[in-house]
Amino acid sequence: MKNIIALALVALAVSGCNTISGMGRDVQKVGQVITGAGGK
Known part of the structure; x- marks a missing residue:
């Protein structure tokens, strides 16, 4: 499970x-x- 989360974070990055x-x-x-x- 942790591997899947880590892989997803790397792919997202x-x-x-x-x-x-x-x-x-x-x-x-x-x-x-x-x-x-704001300048107008």
């Missing part, structure tokens, strides 16, 4: 690199929109 990178760009874009809206 490896496959999630691109997802996390994309999410970071999305969050950055939202921050830019909020900052722009």
Whole structure:
């Protein structure tokens, strides 16, 4: 059971690199929109 959980976490970490990178760009874009809206 522990092996399955460890394998799932490793697979998630490896496959999630691109997802996390994309999410970071999305969050950055939202921050830019909020900052722009506050300046008007």
